[in-house]
Amino acid sequence: MELFNTKWKLALSGLIIGILAAILAFSGNPANMAICVACFIRDMAGALKLHTTGTVQYFRPEIVGFVLGSFIIAKATGEYKATAGSSPMIRFLLGMIMMIGALVFLGCPLRMVIRMSAGDLNAYIGFAGFALGVATGSFFLKKGFTLGRAYEVKSVNGYVLPAALTLLLIIGVATPLFVSSTEGPGSMQAPIIIALVAAIVCGIIAQKNRLCFAGSIRDIILMKDFDLICIIGGFFVAMLVYNGVTGNLVFSFTGKPIAHAQHLWNLLGMYTVGFAAVLAGGCPFRQLILAGQGSSDSAVTFLGMLVGAAFAHNFGLAGAAAKAATETEAAVAGGPATAGKIAVVICIIVLFMIAVSNKRTVKKK
Amino acid sequence: MGDMIELDVRGLSCPEPVIMTMDAMEANPGMRIRVIADEAHTRKNLEKMLKYQGKKSTTEEKNGEYIITVEA
16 A cells, blocks of 8 residues: 655654644653654663763653564554664664764754754754765765675564564553753653654554655755655644744754754754664664564664664763853853764764675676 | 666665666666666656656566566
């Protein structure tokens, strides 16, 4: 059944995901994160004590829901296929790099769009970097970049991530083993059932419509295909309306929650994410969907993101949010510290190394 | 099989199968191309691209694999 075979249906599916994101923001999630994949994987890393930044620790049901939604619908429609073996270690590295770039900017491509819909001009700078990164990755794809093929493996391989995340969520809910922030973004939590159900629905839709933030720009560059960008358009409109109604729509570089105005690092952070996402075959959100439908390679990319988030916070690579001056504290410009800047430059160098060293071999017949 | 090129895109990440097929069509005008794919989304992407390019194609599903024959 072709559910999303026209641009308006795709846009409508994006609109629905946007509405679900708005519901989660309204229900308690940080307003301009809503369902940010990088932020939420970072929160999970904190909950599991892989890092100890007190304000960003919570085992987010949304991440579990995205994977489960994709798994459920893929199983139901016969699209589930357990595969593995396409350069797993490089994918792990790409996952780490995507996360480091995202945390320097402060958000994955999904949050970038949410921030854009709230008038955060820093996110528009980030978008320029993201598009440039996607263009760079697309250039190498056109030149024959490949991570090689994946092979079908036993079905159970694809069950591991959905099962492990479900088990961890149950542990997180039923026991005090995991850390949950009492202040900061990690403490802002939609009720578990709402978060899980909304995320499962998002996962189901995204498995069908192939929502990918990197793919939408990549497809325009490589194939002049505007299908995927229609989904992003629908998502953007939903969040724009939400921000308009709630009074969050103010165009500014400053005064935006969990953001900084270090333009170069917003640009380069998202450049890193766009470049890495194209090489990995999908943005952070898409990796979760692919993992749900059986890709162990995408599950490995997820693990890379989880470890990348831990590195970003344990070693001071993540950007700091800007803060206005208060009576007791001076203003903070925010942005990445020296370590974060060096990490982004190294990540970009590594991406070029990966891009030039993985080329398709052409077989002559 | 006559003038037919075979392209194996099984297990490749998006959008490599589409790029490879487009490249093969460009490099081999007037030839039929037989693409073997193994993911449902790859099949959809290929069929969509072929439709946009005005190419006639047929898809055969066999044991979880898709054989897409692109007419010249």
